[in-house]
Amino acid sequence: MKKLSNFLKGSVVFLAVVFAFFTSMKQAKAVTFEIDYYWFYDEAATSYTQIDNTISYMKDLTGCTGINAICLYGYRADDFNTYGVPSSGLKTNHGAPVTIKEV
Amino acid sequence: MKLFRANTLTEVTRLMLTFLFAYTSINKLLNLNVFKQTMMTAHIPEVIAEIIAMVIPISEAILVVLLILNQTKRLALIISLFLLLVFTVYIIYMKLWLPKLPCSCGGIIQKLTWNQHLLLNIVIIALLYYVILTDNKKFRQNLYCNKQVTS
Numbered sequence: 193m194k195k196l197s198n199f200l201k202g203s204v205v206f207l208a209v210v211f212a213f214f215t216s217m218k219q220a221k222a223v224t225f226e227i228d229y230y231w232f233y234d235e236a237a238t239s240y241t242q243i244d245n246t247i248s249y250m251k252d253l254t255g256c257t258g259i260n261a262i263c264l265y266g267y268r269a270d271d272f273n274t275y276g277v278p279s280s281g282l283k284t285n286h287g288a289p290v291t292i293k294e295v
Numbered sequence: 296m297k298l299f300r301a302n303t304l305t306e307v308t309r310l311m312l313t314f315l316f317a318y319t320s321i322n323k324l325l326n327l328n329v330f331k332q333t334m335m336t337a338h339i340p341e342v343i344a345e346i347i348a349m350v351i352p353i354s355e356a357i358l359v360v361l362l363i364l365n366q367t368k369r370l371a372l373i374i375s376l377f378l379l380l381v382f383t384v385y386i387i388y389m390k391l392w393l394p395k396l397p398c399s400c401g402g403i404i405q406k407l408t409w410n411q412h413l414l415l416n417i418v419i420i421a422l423l424y425y426v427i428l429t430d431n432k433k434f435r436q437n438l439y440c441n442k443q444v445t446s
Contacts, residue, residue: 197306201363204310208317216325 305368308426312375313362315419319400320355323348338393354378369430376423383416 323330331348339347358378361371382400390409400412407415 200310201313204314205317205359205363208314209321212318212321212325216322 305372305426305430308422309362309368309372312372312419312423313359316355316362316375317359319404320352320359323352323355327352369427372423372427372430376420376427379416379420379423383413383420386413386416 327348330352331344334344334347355378358371358374361367361374364371386409390413404412404415
């Protein structure tokens with residue numbers, strides 16, 4: 193009975209370790225997101241042209257070292273920069289949240 | 296028979312918690328940076344997030360060892376209950392104030408919605424509470440029997 197108990201405990205820990213490594217490897221893979229976004233040309237997000245769009249976007253999260261949504265959601269503002277102005281920013285529509293859906 | 300059933304339930308709960316904490320602990324340690332960043336998005340200051348990011352997976356790993364050892368199983372069950380209560384408070388806070396943010400929990404548990412997560416925690420807490428209560432009763436009975444034998 194004691195042997196069986198020890199065997200079960202050992203197996204459970206072993207399975208947990210294998211499963212953790214397996215899911216962790218999967219987690220580090222590229223992730224596809226569907227994002228409803230608004231692009232504003234200016235930083236203040238008050239005027240100029242804006243695009244209201246949905247995009248399917250793939251991002252490799254391996255080695256991600258940034259902070260906040262950049263790494264967590266796997267996108268950078270410049271990934272949607274159709275105007276070619278670096279760092280002018282991905283903006284929400286006057287405070288409305290950007291919808292991010294993992295596909 | 297009743298004692299056997301109570302014992303079986305305690306053992307199954309112990310094994311389940313061992314798996315849960317071992318899995319989440321390793322997963323958090325493997326993705327330490329993501330774990331820290333998720334907490335920072337929940338308005339937890341960087342210094343505190345860094346400390347929590349280390350303390351939680353290490354505590355979970357220690358808890359796994361305590362759950363495995365027969366001598367410390369009662370203590371481990373009580374600490375597990377306390378830890379799960381803390382996690383539940385965090386889930387309620389996130390659900391109320393930041394429902395759009397992802398959970399900073401490890402691995403596939405991260406895929407659960409806040410409601411699913413809350414339900415899972417409540418079920419485990421209820422089970423754990425029952426197990427601790429029955430285990431305490433058994434412990435007292437054994438103590439009483441031992442006293443009678445020795446006197």
